[in-house]
Amino acid sequence: MNTAIQxxxxxxxxxxxxxxxxxxxxxxxxxxxxLAAIGMLVAVVATLLVQEVVSYGxxxxxxxxxxxxxxxxxxxxxMTAMPQMVALLNGFGGAASALVAAAELLAxxxxxxxxxxxxxxxxxxxxxxxxxxxxxxxxxxFAKLQELIGGAPITYPLQRTTNALLAIAALGLAxxxxxxxxxxxxxxxxxxxxxxxxxxxxxPIGGADMPVVISLLNSYSGxxxxxxxxxxxxxxxxxxxSLVGASDIILTKIMCDAMNRSLANVLFSxxxxxxxxxxxxxxxxxxxxxxxxxxxxxxxxxxxxxxVVIVPGYGMAVAQAQxxxxxxxxxxxxxxxxxxxxxxxxxxxxxxxxNVLLAEADVPYDQLVEMDEINPQFPETDVVLxxxxxxVVNPAAREQKSSPIYGxxxxxxxxxxxxxxxxxxxxPGFAGVQNPxxxxxNTMMIFGDAKKVVMxxxxxxxxxxx
Amino acid sequence: MLEVPAVAALTILVLSLFVGVEVISKVPPLLxxxxxxxxxxxxxxxxxxxxxxxxxGHGEVATGLGLVAIVLATINVVGGFLxxxxxxxxxxxxxxx
Numbered sequence: 268m269n270t271a272i273q274x275x276x277x278x279x280x281x282x283x284x285x286x287x288x289x290x291x292x293x294x295x296x297x298x299x300x301x302l303a304a305i306g307m308l309v310a311v312v313a314t315l316l317v318q319e320v321v322s323y324g325x326x327x328x329x330x331x332x333x334x335x336x337x338x339x340x341x342x343x344x345x346m347t348a349m350p351q352m353v354a355l356l357n358g359f360g361g362a363a364s365a366l367v368a369a370a371e372l373l374a375x376x377x378x379x380x381x382x383x384x385x386x387x388x389x390x391x392x393x394x395x396x397x398x399x400x401x402x403x404x405x406x407x408x409f410a411k412l413q414e415l416i417g418g419a420p421i422t423y424p425l426q427r428t429t430n431a432l433l434a435i436a437a438l439g440l441a442x443x444x445x446x447x448x449x450x451x452x453x454x455x456x457x458x459x460x461x462x463x464x465x466x467x468x469x470x471p472i473g474g475a476d477m478p479v480v481i482s483l484l485n486s487y488s489g490x491x492x493x494x495x496x497x498x499x500x501x502x503x504x505x506x507x508x509s510l511v512g513a514s515d516i517i518l519t520k521i522m523c524d525a526m527n528r529s530l531a532n533v534l535f536s537x538x539x540x541x542x543x544x545x546x547x548x549x550x551x552x553x554x555x556x557x558x559x560x561x562x563x564x565x566x567x568x569x570x571x572x573x574x575v576v577i578v579p580g581y582g583m584a585v586a587q588a589q590x591x592x593x594x595x596x597x598x599x600x601x602x603x604x605x606x607x608x609x610x611x612x613x614x615x616x617x618x619x620x621x622n623v624l625l626a627e628a629d630v631p632y633d634q635l636v637e638m639d640e641i642n643p644q645f646p647e648t649d650v651v652l653x654x655x656x657x658x659v660v661n662p663a664a665r666e667q668k669s670s671p672i673y674g675x676x677x678x679x680x681x682x683x684x685x686x687x688x689x690x691x692x693x694x695p696g697f698a699g700v701q702n703p704x705x706x707x708x709n710t711m712m713i714f715g716d717a718k719k720v721v722m723x724x725x726x727x728x729x730x731x732x733x
Numbered sequence: 734m735l736e737v738p739a740v741a742a743l744t745i746l747v748l749s750l751f752v753g754v755e756v757i758s759k760v761p762p763l764l765x766x767x768x769x770x771x772x773x774x775x776x777x778x779x780x781x782x783x784x785x786x787x788x789x790g791h792g793e794v795a796t797g798l799g800l801v802a803i804v805l806a807t808i809n810v811v812g813g814f815l816x817x818x819x820x821x822x823x824x825x826x827x828x829x830x
Contacts, residue, residue, distance in 0.1 A: 337807060517758075
């Protein structure tokens with residue numbers, strides 16, 4: 268590989284670092300994304316110029332197909348489905364790394380390449396194990412977010428033992444393949460166990476924690492790419508893979524901190540005692556009086572309010588209610604009501620999810636207020652409208668030590684004068700925990716689809732004030 | 734014993750890890766999703782490896798696996814950057830208003 272290509276990889280790596288740095292700041296984020304994309308273009312073009320690449324037609328056809336599919340996926344996907352989209356893409360990336368490592372090994376087994384030696388067998392093993400696990404783990408995360416399978420943690424007897432045994436089996440097979448890389452049955456065993464492990468590790472994690480899981484799996488796909496870099500002795504893969512691996516671990520930690528939980532707690536809390544306790548508490552809590560109201564009732568109370576805070580959650584995303592909400596906010600503003608949106612850091616199923624949706628609906632940026640800033644204002648707030656949010660407004664996180672979400676910072680909406688909660692049904696939230704807020708004296712429930720209820724409320728407000 | 738190129742690669746690895754940690758120190762929650770999606774696109778760098786595997790002429794098996802890897806990695810790269818751009822475009826519009 269000649270010097271020009273190495274220098275191109277250095278340029279690509281520099282662009283990736285600048286890209287990530289700029290992506291982390293609101294003013295420069297767009298620039299950051301462009302820089303990273305240019306870096307990728309540089310790396311790919313440089314690779315195409317490598318002398319060893321012989322079958323250009325095939326390579327270019329593969330790129331064309333992938334680019335076409337990627338473009339369609341990216342442009343067609345609804346903004347609400349963004350989290351699962353990232354999970355899906357990440358699964359593909361992990362699979363690609365594992366496939367490349369497997370291709371190198373099988374080429375060696377067929378005699379096209381010398382037998383792997385030195386650090387290469389270890390790198391092949393790492394790439395195949397982490398890449399396969401990323402693939403199936405990401406797909407389970409996708410299925411949970413897309414609600415193809417239930418969002419609640421899936422648990423069964425001896426789960427911890429099964430997973431531990433599988434992890435040990437994976438490590439054993441990994442050791443075997445690293446020692447004798449051309450023993451193909453061992454290799455296929457490793458692939459199979461890694462794929463199964465990816466599924467079983469993500470299944471017991473609740474849907475509400477999927478953003479953290481996706482961020483962690485993102486880091487894994489970086490690690491897999493880095494390992495593949497060692498297989499091919501390719502600096503572009505080593506640098507970029509480890510960059511992504513490290514930065515996404517930090518992002519994962521930032522997200523865990525926002526929920527006031529440890530990563531271990533997120534990954535393993537469904538195992539054993541915590542889940543059982545939670546079920547007990549949830550069951551006991553489910554009794555109590557719930558007051559159901561209509562949008563017309565709500566219009567009366569909203570008309571007398573001076574300060575209104577709207578708390579959006581995943582229900583708003585599902586119902587595509589963001590445009591209806593903007594209209595409601597505008598109607599209220601015309602009546603002279605002060606309207607703000609309270610954004611919990613993990614509202615929705617991905618951090619920043621609500622910001623993206625409300626931005627799509629042209630809600631002015633300055634109406635969005637973050638948790639720490641809005642919480643002291645709730646006692647002076649006349650009406651809070653909780654729109655498809657649940658766990659992030661659950662006072663149990665503040666008060667009940669036995670609750671699985673205890674300690675998570677929440678929006679203190681229960682301290683406002685009146686709370687309206689728009690919800691499809693009394694089903695517990697994504698974390699599977701009952702919410703005492705719904706039974707409070709100052710809480711009024713409106714059951715129904717978020718979009719329809721909000722539109723009815725806006726209509727009722729117009730009529731009431733006509 | 735490890736050869737010199739492997740040691741050089743390990744050196745690069747360790748230094749890149751530190752850079753990765755330093756680059757993302759303080760990120761506002763607003764940007765968590767775009768950042769996640771952008772870094773996800775960068776992890777599609779395995780496309781480079783896929784091109785080398787598919788285009789190297791190392792037999793049908795390696796070429797076939799490499800080709801699948803090219804398609805998957807390209808979806809990851811192109812989809813990742815486009816999705817990130819779509820998300821960020823919304824924030825931009827909001828700043829102006």
